[in-house]
Amino acid sequence: MSELYPEPSIPAAGADPGTREAVAHEARGCIEYLLAELRCASLRARLLQADIDAVGLALKGGLITTEQALWHLEDIGIQRLFIEVAS
Numbered sequence: 001m002s003e004l005y006p007e008p009s010i011p012a013a014g015a016d017p018g019t020r021e022a023v024a025h026e027a028r029g030c031i032e033y034l035l036a037e038l039r040c041a042s043l044r045a046r047l048l049q050a051d052i053d054a055v056g057l058a059l060k061g062g063l064i065t066t067e068q069a070l071w072h073l074e075d076i077g078i079q080r081l082f083i084e085v086a087s
C-alpha cells in the first residue's frame with residue numbers, strides 16, 4: 001500500500017483478541033476507503049465521457065471548429081491524445 005494507508009499487520013497466532021479486532025477494523029476501513037475511491041473514479045470517467053461526447057456533437061453539428069474542439073479537449077485534459085491526428 002502507500003505510506004498514507006499502510007497495509008494492516010496480521011497479528012501472530014494467539015495474539016490478543018483486541019489486537020485482532022483492531023486489525024480487522026483497520027482492514028475494513030481500508031476496504032471502505034478503496035471502494036469509495038473506485039466509485040469516485042467511475043463517476044469521473046462518466047463525466048469525462050459526457051464531455052467528450054459533447055465536444056463531438058458540437059463539432060459534428062458545426063457549432064465549433066476543429067481548433068475549438070481541440071481547445072475543449074485540452075480543457076478536460078485529453079487533448080494530448082489528439083495532437084498527432086490534428087497536426
